[in-house]
Amino acid sequence: MVLNGKCHCGNIAIELEWEGIPTEIPARACGCSFCIKHGGVWTSNPNSRLVVAIRDKSLVSKYAFGSRTALFHVCSRCGGVPLVTSEIANHLYAVVNVNVLENVDQSKLRRSSINFEGEDVESRLERRARNWISSVRIVERDA
Ligand SMILES: [Zn+2]
Numbered sequence: 001m002v003l004n005g006k007c008h009c010g011n012i013a014i015e016l017e018w019e020g021i022p023t024e025i026p027a028r029a030c031g032c033s034f035c036i037k038h039g040g041v042w043t044s045n046p047n048s049r050l051v052v053a054i055r056d057k058s059l060v061s062k063y064a065f066g067s068r069t070a071l072f073h074v075c076s077r078c079g080g081v082p083l084v085t086s087e088i089a090n091h092l093y094a095v096v097n098v099n100v101l102e103n104v105d106q107s108k109l110r111r112s113s114i115n116f117e118g119e120d121v122e123s124r125l126e127r128r129a130r131n132w133i134s135s136v137r138i139v140e141r142d143a
Contacts, residue, residue: 005100007080011059012073013141014082016096016133017049024110027098031115034065034072038081041111042095049135050094052083057140067121070128085136088125093132 001021006013018025022045029041052073054060063072070086082100086093098109116124 003096003101003104005082005096005102007075007078007082007100009075009078009080011055011075011077012080012082013053013055014096014100015051015053016043016101017051018045019047022108025098025104025108027109027111028114029111031113032066032117034063039099040081040084041098042084043098043101044095044132046131046134048133050083050096050133050137052094052136052138053141054138055141067124069121069125086125086128086132088129091129091134092136093128093134094136095132 001018003016003018003025004014005016026043027041028043029035034040059075059077061074061076063074064070070084072081073083073085074081080100082097084095098104119127
């Protein structure tokens with residue numbers, strides 16, 4: 001099935017194609033300092049396919065901190081943070097914020113808390129390459 005979502009104003013829209021009909025969708029509340037402030041709860045499935053449609057890319061702010069290996073895509077108009085990307089060996093991986101998804105049965109969310117503070121960069125990139133969405137396409141769309 002396709003999980004759809006967008007930031008509040010719709011500038012950043014997400015289509016996440018999940019294999020089959022998911023019986024549960026991981027929803028990981030991240031304990032990093034950014035996600036604590038933004039309430040970031042992330043999902044990914046290495047076999048899913050993500051299309052991100054941007055209406056106005058001048059209104060997408062990209063924010064990185066710490067090891068600067070992950071890029072938070074923040075809508076600078078409404079403040080939504082629909083996705084995070086990480087480029088590893090010239091390949092783009094992503095996770096999606098479950099809070100922006102609009103057609104998800106909330107009872108299917110398998111909520112957990114994660115905290116990767118202290119993980120070294122190499123393990124971090126290996127983990128992302130294993131678990132994050134590995135098919136990511138970012139396109140511009142007419143408003
Ligand atoms: Zn927005």
